[in-house]
Structures are given as structure tokens and as C-alpha cells.
Amino acid sequence: MSAHSKFLCNCLCVTRSEVVNAVRKRGAETLTDIQNLTHASTGCRRCLPLVSEVLKKELEGKRVEGLQLKIDFDS
Numbered sequence: 001m002s003a004h005s006k007f008l009c010n011c012l013c014v015t016r017s018e019v020v021n022a023v024r025k026r027g028a029e030t031l032t033d034i035q036n037l038t039h040a041s042t043g044c045r046r047c048l049p050l051v052s053e054v055l056k057k058e059l060e061g062k063r064v065e066g067l068q069l070k071i072d073f074d075s
């Protein structure tokens, strides 16, 4: 993947924001969810490490948000 590409997955023309939205708005929690919702990483799979990295970061962000909500409810 080119460093200047607007796509995270060039084969299926999937952008980073589509992967992020799949996690944030469509409930994706696994790579299979991302593949089913966006079709990213269903071609040559060269983008798999990048897609996995975005998924991991988004899931970590969700856990922090959940923890923050719990703290808000407890106080």
C-alpha cells in the first residue's frame, strides 16, 4: 500500500474511516466483522496488518469509553 493512498485496503477501496465507522457505529468487534461489513482484507489480504491495527485501536478506545461511562455512573 502506498503511503499516500487514501485507501486502507486498495483491493476493495476501503478507507480508514469506513473501518472506524464499522467499529464505532456498526458494532464490529472482530476482523471477520470488519470483513463482512466493509469487505476490507477479503482480496489479497496485504492490508490485513493495517486493518487489524485500526480495529485494535478502535476497540481499545471503546474500552476506555466504557470505563469512563462506568466511572460517570458510579459518581
Ligand code: FES
Binding pocket: 008, 009, 010, 011, 012, 040, 041, 042, 043, 044, 045, 046, 047, 048
Ligand atoms: S489491499 Fe486489502 S485485500 Fe488487498
